[in-house]
Amino acid sequence: MEIVGAAQFTALPRFGLPEIVKVGQALPEYELRELQAQLPPLQEVEPGQPEPLQLPQFIFGVGPQPQRALFFGTDDRFVAQLQRDRIAINERRIPTEGGDDPSSEHVWPALQGLSECVQKTLVEDDDYGPSRATFVELTYVNAIQPAEGVWQTHRELHRVLRIVSATAGEPPWATVERAAVRFSFPLYTADTFRGRLHVAAEPAYTEGGAPMLNLNLITRRLVDQSESLEAAFHASHCEAVRAFTAVTTERMHTHWGRTQ
Secondary structure (H helix, E strand, C coil): CEEEEEEEEECCCCCCHHHHHHHHHCCCCEEEEEEEECCCCCCCCCCCCCCCCCCCCCCCCCCCCCEEEEEEECCCCEEEEEECCEEEEEEECCCCCCCCCCCHHHHHHHHHHHHHHHHHHHCCCCCCEEEEEEEEEEEEEEEECCECCCECCHHHHHHCECCCCCCCCCCCCCCCCCCCEEEEEEEEECCEEEEEEEEEEEEEECCCCCEEEEEEEEEEEECCCCCCHHHHHHHHHHHHHHHHHHHECHHHHHHHCCCC
16 A cells, blocks of 8 residues: 655754755655654664663754655655655555556655755765665555455454464454454574564454455664665565565465465
């Protein structure tokens, strides 16, 4: 349904409405429509370490609070995001428009173009900005529809994801009404920790009231100093595709017609 490619980098020393307008003028295919609060920093701790507490942020200072700018493409299919330390491109499925499904092959060129635009427009030296990327985050938002002979109700999540058991407990608690699950995998290059791949499945309903599953995969990967943003992005894409195949069941692969 949607793919989001993002890159976090060493923060711009100045970022406010003048900088947002300047980037908007350099993106003729996009229109600035929204200003929102900036997102918290991306982070992944080493395996075995406690996750940092996400405490509310209280920012004291004079002037406007840090913002995130959202630039919408002409057909609303693409959204470019920019904040002081991050850029992102969303590609969304627009049902009424038809055309190709969202794809990393579309998101990467758009993210690369946004990176080059910000670098050229707002960066005066190489100590900060997109050329100093620290994290890549690639998100796949999937809607899993019921499949005849595979799964029909929210109690059958085990027929979609391998991690879920068909039996929840002893009777009368053997069969659940519906289930949700979240899990993650550490990512390594050789023996070096590089980030995580997160999977989340939630029960949902279509506009017509039919059951469906929202299945999200998020690859959050550290960018090595010797690694290009493009290499980190494509590594994240490969990890997400391999994980999607690995965590879903053979019966779903058969239904989808997957052969490898």
